[in-house]
Amino acid sequence: MTSAAELGRPALIAALAFASAGGIFCAVGAMRGRADLTRTGVRALVATFVLTALAAAGLLHALLAHDFSFEYVSAYSSRSLSVGYTFSALWGGMEGSLLFWTLLLTGFAAFAIRGADRRGSRLVGWAGAVLAATTVFFLLLLVAPADPFTKLAQIPSDGRGLNPLLQSPGMMIHPPLLYTGFVGFSIPFAFAMAALLSGRLDDAWFTSTRRWTLFSWSALSVGIVLGGAWAYTELGWGGYWAWDPVENASFLPWLTATAYLHSVVIQEKRRMFKVWNISLILMTYALAVFGTFLTRSGLLSSIHTFTEGPIGKWFLPFIGLMLIGGLALIALRYDSLRSDNQLDSMLSRESAFLANNVLFLAAAVAILWGTIYPVIAELFTGVRLSVGPPFFNTVFIPTGLALILLTGLGPLISWRRMSKGALLRIVRMPLIAGAVTIFVLAIVGVRSLGAMVAFGLCTFSFVAIGAEFARGSGVYRRRGMGTLRALNETVARNRRRYGGYVIHLGVLLIVIGFAGAAFNKEVARPMQLGESINIGAYTMTYADFRQDSTPEKEIFEAEIEVTRGWDYLTTLYPQRNVHIAQGQPQSEVGIRTTPVEDLYVVVSSVDPDGTIGFRAFVNPLTWWIWAGAGVMVLGMWVVLSGDLPVAVPVSRPARSFEPGVAEA
């Protein structure tokens, strides 16, 4: 059978050739100051994207056409798999996900570089060279050790199918979003490195990539939350975040990127922290690649590491080269990266941002350490250890709570300096609100210290941010506008600032959802047909069951009637299914979700007589996590829709590799 996929490998080899040529043209163009060479390089990078897209289309075609002569198709899809999940099999396996990563990388690179070239950015050459080098690395992986187009000698009649856990709507969006976030950071990374290489160390590198940074950060944030939602609805253990190494791998670049988004504001306003910001973007991209390495190397046992392959050993040298190269460049340009301004006072917005960065970075260091410690320990002692949730909760929760305090406090402190008296006046209201919350919770009988502090701090920050909106819109209200119009006008006039506040409000809601976990209840025991079980105020009766089979799976569905007092509430239908292709049993949970609490039921085993292993959870406030994520998305939209790219100001090189200057 011949198919479009036969073109896949040749297309990847051609893409490799174009990426290498593009990189050389861009670099030489930048060194010699020859715009014509750079432009040729940019065109080669666009061609690289087109060729990679062709290869990806080829693999997709093979998947949809069930061409099982390809090893990848037979390993990750089957005839009975629905079209949607067959599509998502493109990133369901190691080779395919690397191809998908490369597709995004070449696409983003082509788009960003062409855009920057049109705006006349002088960083295009070096940025193109850096992006081409990254692309070459991934294409090399695809051509040699992770070839998605390997053929099978014996063509099977059907494939092994996609891992049933990956057959979920969340899994169709979660990986692409995470990858979009990871890969998106390659653009600010490339422009930061280009600024270092060219010596043009003004604001251009970050202003021209600001939308990319925000866009990538947004995609990563939403991707992480969707991953949590997937774990919650698919894995059936009642939680959404397990501090699994692969979850940590997505969280680490998020932490450094969030630190960067904050500290870059100081560079913009006060031209300080330049070395720091470039280092943060370097760390973020290195951690994003490290995340892919962790996911794809099988180095750490993890529930997410469905695919393990021989590519791990390629990643470490690549990340090492990137870090050493980046740090060497920063050292080389250290003098040009000095701050233009001084810190005026320890009590200022600048120092609040500084504290924010210390906390984010300390959290990142702690989580990175906890994630890799088992590997390091095994390397030295030969004994496999675990570092699990108790460690991560202990190190992250206090840091996270301190950050929540800063969320409210930061915007209240003025730039440059502020007197203690002025600060006390402005924090009085939020402080009282927070204290009252804690007091009321204590009276109602809440005994979880962590949750009380979290609710108190969230109230503090809610009131503080609310006051910011009130102050901002006060000007318009005094001009006779209605409250809503005034708010709208305030946000529209400064989308980055108020969009940021909206994102903060979303984060606070998410924290409220997390804090609710302190009050989780659970019950687990076998149930016979007709039996009832109580949890919290709910009574659940195992009323009936249904058995069915599809070509894909044997379905067992329990009917659980839920009542509260005398009131019938709902009927939940948790399932325990056996996927035929993999012979793997899997639970589909039943959830009744409300803003107050979720009732979450799982069938963990089924006996032939219909007796079920039954587990039920009451998870208070979990709903607010997803609601908070929605508010965050709204905030991201506000920020991104207003922050249009600006023409890059012509900059004076500090010390350049260009002829005449370089020889001087």
Next chain:
Amino acid sequence: MRKIALLAIASVLLLPGTALADDQDRVTDLSRNIMSPFCPGLTLHDCPSDAAIELRQDILEMVQDGMGNAEIMDRLEQQYGPIISAVPDDGRSWLVWGLPAAALLGGGALAYLAGRRWTSRRSIAPEPSAISTTERERIETELRSIRGEWGGGR
């Protein structure tokens, strides 16, 4: 006298119940500090598999037999290896906890010292540029939009 008798009866009746709840709490605490051998990445408390339910039951029996937490952990580590402990307890655990603490304290101290150094040598001179380029751009766009509102061209 009757009150005391009633209390005595009640406490005898209630005690096993409370003891049971305490045992269950201890199992919950323990299982939150044990990585499940059956679900990679999840604690024994969270692991939904049948084998995990059995192991939790085994731990409950150990608790009811009067074994201490450390004793139970030792037995489990003998059975499953040190990987089962959710935080290493092999004498090098200071290393696990030390680095995060050092990162936070060291980072905080560095930032504080850097801040002090910066503030102590601050100049009285006004800033070279009162507003940044981005601020200026924003003001310019705003001005343009206001001009636009009044219907004027450039």
